[in-house]
Amino acid sequence: MPEIAIIIPHYNDVVRLERCLCALQENDLSGCEILVVDNASTQSLTKVQEKFPDIRFVTEPEKGAAAARNRGVQETSAPCLMFIDADCVAAPDWVTVGRSVADKADLIGGRVEVFDETPPPRSGAEAFEAVFAFDFRHYIEAQGFSGTGNLITRRDVFEDVGPFRGGVSEDTDWSFRATDKGYQLIYEDRLRVGHPSRQDWPALRTKWRRLTQEQFGLKVQGPKTRLLWVIKALAMPLSAIAHLPKVLRSPKLTTAGDRWRAAVTLIRLRLLRMVWMLRQAVGLDI
Template sequence: MDHYISVIIPNHNGEGTIRQCLESAFSSQYDGFEVVVVDDGSTDGSVETIKKFPCKLIRLPERSGASMARNTGAQNSTGDILFFLDSDCVINEDTLGKINSAFNDTCLCVTARGQGGNNVIIGGTYSIAPYDKGFFNTFQSVFINYSETKKADNPDYIASHAMAIDAEAFRTSGGFNEDFLPIIEDVEFSHRLKKSGYRLIVIPGIEVGHIFNFSFVRSLGNAFRKSMYWTMYSLKNRDIFSDSGTASVELKINVFTYFLMLLLIVSWGISKQPVFLSLIPVTALANILLNRKLLIAYYRAKGMLFAFLSSIYYLFVYPVPVGLGAVAGMAGYLIKLKTQRH
């Protein structure tokens, strides 16, 4: 059975990426699909670019957030399968075909409640090689690919950069929470549906190439921002220590051991006790062992030199913005909690 797939793309000031995104969608080898783009109050030239493609364009009068844009796209779609795609992502020619095959696979579409494929959410992930080359882009793409596929049969969430769901099931669910944080609304959506009996599955072969355009500063800023909002959500959801995709146990251990080693250095500087220095290599080695699968993924992606540089960045630089973001997230959560109580 060939499903009719609605590709839903929220766009806000995506002038630099929306052309590549739409070109990839309309290069699909799969015939039964439509593209619905919801412009979320853009002020750049992206709308003019979108108008050059044979897609359905819906314009929101003002910026309302990705959740409302996706929900609006779903409400104005005609497909029986919805495929959510970000405006800075590109799909492969066979991506939609793989989604169709996945929903026809009866083994995949048996849920915890024993019902049919309308109660399954199928996800893809970033390709190992990003759309745009460069160290920080590849570092991030490998990190996300590894994190989102290591528990493919039972992931904690499905990311909205490549999320496919039965259209009727989506509408019944109430869609994405429009009164939520600026990001990770897909995590909240996945958790909510998982609790109500939906099965989540990641199919590694469903890949999208992400256009990162990361520099050193942008990479650090992205890590800080995601850590901050994820911490705020996790504290409220009481799953701060869970192994949740890119908010993985490995990353949390990496951040903890980094600041533990800083504490050991400070303790040695104050006390001059050699025991503090002796604990540093032991702590570092334990961290490497616990994160070895990710470090191996970097090696498999681009060889020894890239793995070495990625390991240095991940182990000794990346924990700083993630840790600071977590502290900011805790502060934001406590401030909001105090405000609500008053």
């Protein structure tokens, strides 16, 4: 029986999936089973499957990464579960570090390093993501959840907590359900993967629209939480002002142009999120 199941949800991102699998091949995969769960992509996976004959591919017709990850757990047997996304690039020691830290806690999230897929200069979206995207240490240590693009847990924990739920922020929801049951979540900085930044405003807008919809479904359950949602919405412009120093001082932005474009994107996005959240609060679509 394998020790570790590496589960990768995928939908219509074949180029990045191939890059993800190539990076995993640089790891020590002894005792590992790797499963790609495809959400019935319209792009052909034939060439990728031929290139990686030792990796299993299954199709999950229910759309969404939550359903794909659940299917991945069902299709594998290893006691340790490592989750990574198809657009992520694992460090060469990702599996080795995973093995070494798996017994430290029930849920372990790692570092996600943002990288650009386009040449300089950065767009506003890329500059914004360089500063704000995928801060897993903050997610775990301050907010109490881990993203599933770089997550380790045990099969017995997953079976006790239950499957990921679609239609909400599934990683946040699942982390909260796990910690509510008393399971320990920690951050491990040595557990590293890379993730590409969103390249432009439409891609960044799509990401945050989805996150806003998921967070509303997760957090707004009645009049009291709806009122709190309105208050949070009205605070969005103030949060943009509060975060401007972080943009201007970030070592991840090396030019004045990057800092300017990141600042403009920060303000633009927070104002848009305010509008979206207020629309949600009165029952309108965003």
